[in-house]
Amino acid sequence: MSEMILTVDHNSEVPIYVQVKNQIRLAVERGLLKPGTQLPTVRNLAIELGINANTVTRIYADLEREGYLARRHGIGTFAADPGQGQPPESPGRPQLTETLRQLKALGYSNRQIIEMTAEILKEME
Numbered sequence: 001m002s003e004m005i006l007t008v009d010h011n012s013e014v015p016i017y018v019q020v021k022n023q024i025r026l027a028v029e030r031g032l033l034k035p036g037t038q039l040p041t042v043r044n045l046a047i048e049l050g051i052n053a054n055t056v057t058r059i060y061a062d063l064e065r066e067g068y069l070a071r072r073h074g075i076g077t078f079a080a081d082p083g084q085g086q087p088p089e090s091p092g093r094p095q096l097t098e099t100l101r102q103l104k105a106l107g108y109s110n111r112q113i114i115e116m117t118a119e120i121l122k123e124m125e
Contacts, residue, residue: 008049015105016051021059022098028068029094033079039069041076 006023008016027033039045042060046053060077063069070080103113 006045006049008051013106014102016049017055017059018098018102018105020049020051020055021062024059024063025066025068025094028063028079028082035079035081037079039077039079 006020008019010016012019024033024039033039039060040048042053042056046056049056060069060071064071064077064080067082068080069077071077100113108116
C-alpha cells in the first residue's frame with residue numbers, strides 16, 4: 001500500500017478498528033487503491049500500525065464482505081472494485097453505516113440513536 005499512508009490516533013474516541021477500516025475504504029472509493037493493488041499482509045500492517053493482528057484480520061474480512069477487498073488464498077489481499085457485482089447503494093449509506101457503528105461502539109442503544117437522530121433531523125428542518 002505504498003500509494004497511501006494509514007495512520008492511527010490512539011487518543012481518538014473513534015476505535016482503531018474504525019479508523020483503519022474507514023481509511024482503507026476511502027482509499028478504494030477514491031481510487032487511491034486501484035483494483036488489483038496488493039495490500040500489506042495482516043502481520044505487516046499490524047506491525048506497521050502498532051495494532052493487534054486480529055484487528056487487521058477483522059478489518060480485511062469486513063472490507064472483503066463489503067466488496068472493497070478481495071483475498072486470493074496463498075497470494076494476498078487486494079483492492080477490489082467495490083461497484084462490481086453489487087447493487088448500487090445510495091452515496092451516503094456507507095458514511096451513515098459507519099456513524100451508526102461508531103455510536104454503537106460508544107455504547108448507545110438503538111433507541112437512543114433513533115431518538116437522537118429524530119431530534120437532529122427536527123432541528124435541521
